[in-house]
Amino acid sequence: MAQQTPVSRGTEAVPPIERDPRLIVTATSPRGLITTALHRVRSGELGPIPVILGLIFICVVFQFAHERFLSPQNLSNLAVQIAAVGLMTTGVIMVLLLGEIDLSIGSVAGASAAVLAVLSVKQGYPEPLAIAAAIGTGLVIGIIQGTVFAKIGVPAFVVTLAGLLGWQGLQIYLLGDTGTINVKDGGPIAALTQTYFIPAVGWGIAVAVVLAYIGFTLYGEQRRSAAGLPAKPTMEIGLRALLLAIPIFGAVALLNQFKGVPLSFLVFVGFVVAFDLMLRKTRYGRMVFAVGGNAEAARRAGINVDLIRISVFALASALSAIGGILMVSRSFSASLSTAGGDELMMAIAAAVIGGTSLFGGRGNAYSALLGGLVLGAITSGLYLLQMDSSIRYMITALVLLIAVVLDAMSRRSRKLHARS
Amino acid sequence: MSTPVLELSGISKRFGAVQALSEVDLRVSPGEVVALLGDNGAGKSTLVKVIAGVNPADSGEILWEDRPVTIAKPGDAQRLGIATIYQDLALCDNLDIVANLFLGSEHTTASGALDEVEMERRARELLDSLSVRIPSLRVPVASLSGGQRQIIAIARSLLGDPKVVMLDEPTAALGVAQTAQVLDLIERLRDSGLGVILISHNMADVRAVADRAMVLRLGRNAGDFQVEDTSYEEIVAAITGAADNPVARRSGRVPVAGTEDA
Structure with missing residues (x-):
């Protein structure tokens, strides 16, 4: 207690601000870039590297096992297959960012699909109206579940477990005795997964996306240097644009060799990009991360925590409803099996495999795309090899386990790093 | 001494049978660091909560720049210009x-x-x-x-843009170098004309940065010292109640009926 803390009293001149020796090497050279990357990996900031490596590995293995795996037709089918569950994953990611879980998304997708089919086929409403009603169903369900969770304080796990049962009951009730309602071929619902864009449109979208990325990044970095802040060197922007352009142009080239870019895949990727921008660039997204990181701190900062929670559950259910609509579109029918199988588990697994943490506050919307591609590739590859779904479950479980272990390890590494 | 930016007088606060604060006075001037000292249960936290508006006082007067004000909720304190940094830092x-x-x-x-x-x-x-x-x-x-x-x-x-900053145990659980960083910052806040209320258990910190030390004992003022010309032992004596100074001698024990002890 009597020990004097070494503090210089009085007003000594503060030394001029010099470069802090602890400062992480600024990435201005290729070497700097590599050093920064290594530093991040060591401190537990793995980012999307493991899942991208895993995806490449899976593709290589299946291509060796079956020469048609990387064929345009197979990849095009894969793109259409992953869209529906991918949208559910995007919703689950929002919930996982809060540090919560939503077990009801499968049932919500099924119930919304039933609403869609009943309204458009049995009641004869125009299909676009039925689509809007199905999305509205998801939204209302999400608001109900979110309110029970946020306002009453029932754990989200239990609320959505009740939802899992309840909305599945609603789905069975709505579908009635027959259990299956077929939607008509050629209508707007069927068109969602039947539409492919001509090559020129695909190329146009690819060029527009890459140019928009370069334009916005250059503009942002220019503003940063104008404000005297460290900005990314032009070389790094070029490198990033190249890394973005290769998969985009590659995918468009492949898809164009079959039927073109599928509309349903574009809807999925569009939602992923929109949610990514919302999470990273808007106040709402910042609030979601804050509530997921430390709800008490968010509350003290004046954030309406309850409203954020309810809105996130509403968004998750609405996205699940859109996923359900795509499922109806793909099978031309709403049935008892629509989203009644492993869709819920696959959606949550895809989010975690894609790199969104189960512990809340960490993750991004692109996890839905990456995780969906990994699971889709496994499903598609094993299907080509004519293997049973028993094998698929076991392999998926293994991949999921690896992803969760990586998540837990990087979390521990971050904690250790923080103490040093 | 310039006019105080915040002045509390005769603050009392009661929780059921416990008189947490009785007739406590406190003042902070711009550019002054006031250390709030006291043993566990002396009423430091209660006083902080009164100032921050979390638990308003039962009675007493609060003057803000010589104007009487009421602080009934945290928003009132923030609007006046009182910033409170609690021990759990509330960071994401x-x-x-x-x-x-x-x-x-x-x-x-x-x-x-x-x-x-x-x-x-x-x-x-x-x-x-x-x-x-x-x-x-x-x-x-x-x-x-x-x-x-x-x-x-x-x-x-x-x-x-607060005028008074209240820090609850800012150096608890910090290492030597880190404590120095925080104390440097407190001095800089003082030099820029802010009033600082520093709640601390650490006498070394108090002697390093505080201008005045306000001691609470069993919910009462137990001494107000200029840190420069007060010895370490005098302050500790005031905290523990062993002090031989008029303020401490006058204030007795907690005046809850029937529990008066020797």
Whole structure:
């Protein structure tokens, strides 16, 4: 207690601000870039590297096992297959960012699909109206579940477990005795997964996306240097644009060799990009991360925590409803099996495999795309090899386990790093 | 001594049968660090909560720049210009420094997107003005040391342009070098004309930065010392109740009926 803390009293001149020796090497050279990357990996900031490596590995293995795996037709089918569950994953990611879980998304997708089919086929409403009603169903369900969770304080796990049962009951009730309602071929619902864009449109979208990325990044970095802040060197922007352009142009080239870019895949990727921008660039997204990181701190900062929670559950259910609509579109029918199988588990697994943490506050919307591609590739590859779904479950479980272990390890590494 | 920015007189607060504060006085002037000392249960936290508006006082007068005011809720204290930094710093570990500094009051561009450039520029200005050096403004707060986290929490409270800053045990659980960083910052706050109320258990910290030491004992004022010309033993004596000074001698034990002891 009597020990004097070494503090210089009085007003000594503060030394001029010099470069802090602890400062992480600024990435201005290729070497700097590599050093920064290594530093991040060591401190537990793995980012999307493991899942991208895993995806490449899976593709290589299946291509060796079956020469048609990387064929345009197979990849095009894969793109259409992953869209529906991918949208559910995007919703689950929002919930996982809060540090919560939503077990009801499968049932919500099924119930919304039933609403869609009943309204458009049995009641004869125009299909676009039925689509809007199905999305509205998801939204209302999400608001109900979110309110029970946020306002009453029932754990989200239990609320959505009740939802899992309840909305599945609603789905069975709505579908009635027959259990299956077929939607008509050629209508707007069927068109969602039947539409492919001509090559020129695909190329146009690819060029527009890459140019928009370069334009916005250059503009942002220019503003940063104008404000005297460290900005990314032009070389790094070029490198990033190249890394973005290769998969985009590659995918468009492949898809164009079959039927073109599928509309349903574009809807999925569009939602992923929109949610990514919302999470990273808007106040709402910042609030979601804050509530997921430390709800008490968010509350003290004046954030309406309850409203954020309810809105996130509403968004998750609405996205699940859109996923359900795509499922109806793909099978031309709403049935008892629509989203009644492993869709819920696959959606949550895809989010975690894609790199969104189960512990809340960490993750991004692109996890839905990456995780969906990994699971889709496994499903598609094993299907080509004519293997049973028993094998698929076991392999998926293994991949999921690896992803969760990586998540837990990087979390521990971050904690250790923080103490040093 | 200039006019106090915040002056409390005759503050009493009762929780059921416990008289947590009785007739407590406290004043802080601009550019002054007042240490609030006392043993566990002496009423320090209760007094902090009274000032912060979390638990308003039962009776007593609060003067803010010579005007009587009432602080009934946390918002009142914030509007007056009282910033409180509690022991749990209320930072979001997963967000970076800039995001934490501006949490809840983010700047946005005309298009409604977050204006990261403006926020980072202002964050840099603010931390530079405090002569705080942080490796990078874009690292998650989780990767900062305890002292740096404390500094971010203090810097965050300064964005509201407060006139009085209350710090609850800012150096508890900090290492020597980190404690020095935080104490340096407290001195800088004082030099920029803020009134600082420092709650601390650590006499070394108090002697290093405080101008006055206000001792609470069993919910009463037990001494008000100029730190410069008071010995360490005198202050400790006031805290423990062994002091031989008029204020301590006058104030007895907790005056709850029937529990008076020798």
